[in-house]
Amino acid sequence: MMKRWKAIKRLGPLFIGLSFMLSACGRADLSTLKPQGTVAAGQYDLMKLAISIMIVVMLIVFSIAAYVYIKFRRKPEHKEAPKQVEGNFKLEVLWTAIPLVLVLVLAVPTIQKVFAFGEDYSADKNAIKVKVSSHLFWWEFSYPDYGITTAQDLIIPANKKISLELKTMDVLHSFWVPSLAGKTDTNTDGTVNKTWIEATQEGVYLGKCAELCGPSHAFMEFKVKSVSQESFDLWVASMKEPVQTIEDPAIAEVFKNQCLSCHAIGEQGGSVGPNLTGIGSRESVASILLNSEGSGQLKGSKPVKDNLIEWLTDPQAVKPGNKMPSPKEDLGLTDNEIKAIAEYLANSKVSY
Amino acid sequence: MDWLTTVDHKKIAILYLVAGGFFFGIGGIEALLIRVQLAKPMNDFVSAQQFNELITMHGTTMIFLGVMPVIFALMNAVIPLQIGARDVAFPFLNSLGFWTFLFGGLLLNLSWFMGGAPDAGWTSYTPLSTNAYSLTHGVDFYTIGLQIAGLGTLIGGLNFLATIITMRAPGMSFMRMPMFTWTSFVTSAMILFAFPAVTVGLVLLTFDRILGANFFEVSKGGNPVLWQHIFWIFGHPEVYILILPAFGVISEVISTFSRKRLFGYSSMVFATILIAFLGFMVWAHHMFTTGLGPVANALFSIATMLIAVPTGIKIFNWLFTMWGGQIRFTTANLFAAGFIPTFVMGGVTGVMLASAPADYQYHDTYFVVAHFHYVIVGGLVLGLFAGLHYWWPKMFGRILSEKLGKIEFWTFIIGFQLTFFVQHFLGLIGMQRRVFTYLPNQGFDLMNLISTIGAFLMGVGVIVFLVNIGITSRKPVGAANDPWDDGRTLEWSIPSPPPEYNFKQIPLVRGLDAFWKEKAAGHTEMTPSEPVGPIHMPSPTILPFVMSLGIFIAGLGFMFTSDDFGNSFLNFIFNNYIVTGLGLAVTFGSMLLRSLFDDHGWHIEEDELNGKGVKA
Numbered sequence: 001m002m003k004r005w006k007a008i009k010r011l012g013p014l015f016i017g018l019s020f021m022l023s024a025c026g027r028a029d030l031s032t033l034k035p036q037g038t039v040a041a042g043q044y045d046l047m048k049l050a051i052s053i054m055i056v057v058m059l060i061v062f063s064i065a066a067y068v069y070i071k072f073r074r075k076p077e078h079k080e081a082p083k084q085v086e087g088n089f090k091l092e093v094l095w096t097a098i099p100l101v102l103v104l105v106l107a108v109p110t111i112q113k114v115f116a117f118g119e120d121y122s123a124d125k126n127a128i129k130v131k132v133s134s135h136l137f138w139w140e141f142s143y144p145d146y147g148i149t150t151a152q153d154l155i156i157p158a159n160k161k162i163s164l165e166l167k168t169m170d171v172l173h174s175f176w177v178p179s180l181a182g183k184t185d186t187n188t189d190g191t192v193n194k195t196w197i198e199a200t201q202e203g204v205y206l207g208k209c210a211e212l213c214g215p216s217h218a219f220m221e222f223k224v225k226s227v228s229q230e231s232f233d234l235w236v237a238s239m240k241e242p243v244q245t246i247e248d249p250a251i252a253e254v255f256k257n258q259c260l261s262c263h264a265i266g267e268q269g270g271s272v273g274p275n276l277t278g279i280g281s282r283e284s285v286a287s288i289l290l291n292s293e294g295s296g297q298l299k300g301s302k303p304v305k306d307n308l309i310e311w312l313t314d315p316q317a318v319k320p321g322n323k324m325p326s327p328k329e330d331l332g333l334t335d336n337e338i339k340a341i342a343e344y345l346a347n348s349k350v351s352y
Numbered sequence: 353m354d355w356l357t358t359v360d361h362k363k364i365a366i367l368y369l370v371a372g373g374f375f376f377g378i379g380g381i382e383a384l385l386i387r388v389q390l391a392k393p394m395n396d397f398v399s400a401q402q403f404n405e406l407i408t409m410h411g412t413t414m415i416f417l418g419v420m421p422v423i424f425a426l427m428n429a430v431i432p433l434q435i436g437a438r439d440v441a442f443p444f445l446n447s448l449g450f451w452t453f454l455f456g457g458l459l460l461n462l463s464w465f466m467g468g469a470p471d472a473g474w475t476s477y478t479p480l481s482t483n484a485y486s487l488t489h490g491v492d493f494y495t496i497g498l499q500i501a502g503l504g505t506l507i508g509g510l511n512f513l514a515t516i517i518t519m520r521a522p523g524m525s526f527m528r529m530p531m532f533t534w535t536s537f538v539t540s541a542m543i544l545f546a547f548p549a550v551t552v553g554l555v556l557l558t559f560d561r562i563l564g565a566n567f568f569e570v571s572k573g574g575n576p577v578l579w580q581h582i583f584w585i586f587g588h589p590e591v592y593i594l595i596l597p598a599f600g601v602i603s604e605v606i607s608t609f610s611r612k613r614l615f616g617y618s619s620m621v622f623a624t625i626l627i628a629f630l631g632f633m634v635w636a637h638h639m640f641t642t643g644l645g646p647v648a649n650a651l652f653s654i655a656t657m658l659i660a661v662p663t664g665i666k667i668f669n670w671l672f673t674m675w676g677g678q679i680r681f682t683t684a685n686l687f688a689a690g691f692i693p694t695f696v697m698g699g700v701t702g703v704m705l706a707s708a709p710a711d712y713q714y715h716d717t718y719f720v721v722a723h724f725h726y727v728i729v730g731g732l733v734l735g736l737f738a739g740l741h742y743w744w745p746k747m748f749g750r751i752l753s754e755k756l757g758k759i760e761f762w763t764f765i766i767g768f769q770l771t772f773f774v775q776h777f778l779g780l781i782g783m784q785r786r787v788f789t790y791l792p793n794q795g796f797d798l799m800n801l802i803s804t805i806g807a808f809l810m811g812v813g814v815i816v817f818l819v820n821i822g823i824t825s826r827k828p829v830g831a832a833n834d835p836w837d838d839g840r841t842l843e844w845s846i847p848s849p850p851p852e853y854n855f856k857q858i859p860l861v862r863g864l865d866a867f868w869k870e871k872a873a874g875h876t877e878m879t880p881s882e883p884v885g886p887i888h889m890p891s892p893t894i895l896p897f898v899m900s901l902g903i904f905i906a907g908l909g910f911m912f913t914s915d916d917f918g919n920s921f922l923n924f925i926f927n928n929y930i931v932t933g934l935g936l937a938v939t940f941g942s943m944l945l946r947s948l949f950d951d952h953g954w955h956i957e958e959d960e961l962n963g964k965g966v967k968a
Contacts, residue, residue: 026781118646182712218787
């Protein structure tokens, strides 16, 4: 046994190396190995503990296996069969007890964290409440305390607990921002979930839908923007300002008749589709066409207007199976009208 | 024709093997198509809809129609021999179980040609799997196909329970049973308790979809989370139903090729039963993110972690079986030796997943995909390959080529590690599962490509195996009774392949590893427990085939009862339940025939036995 502990001590530096190696994996705004929020950090600690235990277990088993496979090969002089061993009570007790102890070591922080992350902050005055509604294939975020609703980009102040209430409007989805917190399913009425997230720094984090929800499941992404408290207040105020209307009365008429029956912008419009207020300042169009105006300036991104035109020209090509009628085919919009509406939407910005 | 009417467990084993191999091939092709699509970001090799059909059918096919029947093939081929029986308890049911499984599987795969395969994932979570969101008949094929195939599994499980309880040779107490028989016994018991759950679930979903019921419809008082509970109350034990027989195979192979008895036999038995018991207690660990609340999540976390204890017992017992032994690395044993570290990898990630707060991150990502492929492919499939190579001579009287076997092993296991090891990291850096494509520059590109290359290497391994079978089957039958020289259990005491009646005289079992014991005492045969006498055999019958065909027709008819075919005749026979009724009439008719006409079977007479016994 002593020898084994010595081995573990010697392996210590290896684990430190391992955690560096792990944290070199993936993008900071996406990887679970580079946590940027309180919950994700706690989960990462648990992962590190578990991985360390498991590496020790694997090293022990693999070394015994390697030793056995090499040492006890059958040789030509082996005419007689080896001694038939029935078992060994002490050894068997030993390898029942060791896993039990290891499991216990993992179980204690597991239980602590289950309860910590299951905390309900919806009655906490300091927490910001957000109602998350998932739709095929987009996300709606409404802030009941501020009376505003937005889609796709969830704006939150940094270092503040955000209490989320999650519900789906159609099939089951799962709300997941890997670098901020693990996922929570969005269920139907009757099993509505609550959870919380907290970003410890300002930044933009990538969120994903993690439950198979249909053809465009892969494209049901969203962003969480963590900003300073001042910016957040500014954003709230900006979201409530009246929205400019389209100058050209003909286009304005088309927009009102064809788009606002489902979408809302500012005070006007319906709530079937994503809320379009401030869509020009979002990170992406339809969650997969990245805007070059966005904070990341990622490779492959295009100006928001171009992305809007691409989306409005053929939504099914961008996001198969989505519920929006095709502006050209179904609603009879011309290319010029699409261009004008895209232009207008691209200029609909909010400040923060 | 002989194959359609056979009730001989050895022939049914071969039928299961061929059918299972066929579906395994289909599932494998689906897997390769999935990997091609994911080889690079924003690929458009298949559409989003086709991709969802592929993943659904890959999972469903592999679990229910690929590995399950191969397990049943091994169980059928080996168990009666290992316990010293002449057949299974209910030969007629055995055949019925096979045919319902086959027709269920065929029905499920017909969906590819009849307007769309199931597309809601192999778990078919509601509401995605309801009519409102799954627009084709795909999920109907899923519910009805699996219902019919599941019937076969349940029948098979019951049959093995009865066989093992009642038909052991004199002297074979429970604690003298070979490990493979033990694990198959426990598996059969698990089938008995788990499959009724999925049967109920599938009935509810069928009712929702076809008859307009509202079990899962929220606006009418239903609840989609209910489906998840029902599914996983079956689904979790199912993974142990799959893996336990593989544990049994590994125990047999390792001890034979180390020339040592299994280390800690009684703790192995105890561990098997404990795994089965805990297997039923932990279904909710598939649902940590569903929102069951901290108390449930904590309890299910701990219960799940506890499974590591009996599993650890097994791993160390295998290692110590080899310790001090004389290990021969035949292909079968290579697979068994490869199984241990690979399965340990799958096991440790399993414990990691059991920690609920961490699982909020792992769940539904490629980390989980990596985990369960390590368990199911790295555990079960390696175990099945070990078992197939090990028992092939007993089943077919021919030894598979060792040279090809070794090529097969190395390509398969290297391909496997390449495919699935990187997927752990894909999941940890944020790639969710079941996505038909992904945007570039997320750090996913290279690892996905490696994974695809690995998958094709595994494909090569499987092809080498098929070539091996092809070449071997041309050789004459000539394997010895005990081709590995170190056989320990009863099946190695009789000719390969065994005669129809298995044992001319039922053997007397005088200890664990009965045949090894006799050999150690200097005997070349088992001591018989009865004089030579006429052997009663069941008659072959076509009825199981016809019964299953009837259910198949009824299922197909039921699925289209509310469809408009644009053809008045088709509309008439489907919409008025005429096809359904016809199918059920065929099934119940053959049941009636079976009940009305007593079939007493036939006898193999003594003199015939004496002539035949030596020849085979």
